[in-house]
Amino acid sequence: MNGWGAFFLVLPALYAVLMVRLRRSWQQLPILPKQESQLPIHTADVPLFSVLVAARNEGLMLPLLLHDITQQSLPGTQFEVIVVDDNSTDNTAAVVEGAAQHSSFVLRLIRLQDQPxxxxxxxxxxxxxxxxARAPWVVCTDADCRVGPDWLGSYAALIQTDASVKFVSGxxxxxxxxxLLSNLMGLEFAGLVGVGAATIGQGxxxxxxxxxxxxxxxxxxxxxxxSGNEHVASGxxxxxxxxxxxxxPGSIRFLKTPRAIVRTAAPPTLRTLLAQRVRWASKWRHYQQKAPSAWLC
Structure with missing residues (x-):
């Protein structure tokens, strides 16, 4: 058997080992118990969370996200929302200004074109x-996303039971x-989320x-x-x-609970999906660390 033959025999075995290890790491991730969302929350004068939303031409979708945020189980005094209009040519800014007039939480608009x-x-x-931002914790989502009522409460429950955490992936x-295309995209994306969660679990x-x-x-x-990667569009x-x-080290967590799920629409076409993946891949060469060899250990 030549070298290439041996390679193609070994590669599936290595892949199988990797998948088993990732699956085991996913299963070992702690699940946030439902009752923990009822724990006492931050009561200082400043909010616990600053929710940051970058928006460009999201006048149609942004009202849905803002409505979801008004439905949070976490009291409106515990968070603020800052929407940054990134040079939109639609009514994105007007949507935020209108919502801010009757919002149950602090809602602020920043126009990026007005910044230095x-x-x-x-x-x-x-x-x-x-x-x-005024809060000690920042939560990020996108203007075209939808969130459930316990989204912020789930983050609050995690950070109040783990003082060492610095970063939480949801x-x-x-x-x-x-x-068929939509289902395949959903499966592929779920796999990426699962791998990210499993590697967080592995440290x-x-x-x-x-x-x-x-x-x-x-x-x-x-x-x-x-700082250091401002020139990279993604990442x-x-x-x-x-x-x-x-x-x-050791300060990264994954928020493993269905109550923290953020939903976003799949790319409408295969071409859009490929363009997105090319944009994501463009940042990889700028990483300071390679994929950890510990996956196979």
């Missing part, structure tokens, strides 16, 4: 929101029609999703936030994950 230098892009939008679910975090994550604002500042989530893991 008129920056653009998601990292710039998040940084602009962070500059005015579950994200793709939604769509019942077509070797690799990936997360910016549509559902949280981190301590002081930890973000300690690692200089997005506001995973670059920060890797930085915080390097600076604070």
């Amino acid at each position: 230098g008129a920056p653009t892009g998601k990292k710039a939008a998040l940084q602009a929101a962070l500059n005015v 579950p994200v679910l793709l939604t769509g029609d019942n077509s 070797q975090p690799t990936m997360c999703n910016g549509a559902n994550l949280a981190y301590r604002r002081e930890a973000f500042a300690a690692v200089q936030g997005f 506001d989530d995973e670059f920060l994950l890797h930085k915080l893991h390097a600076a604070f």
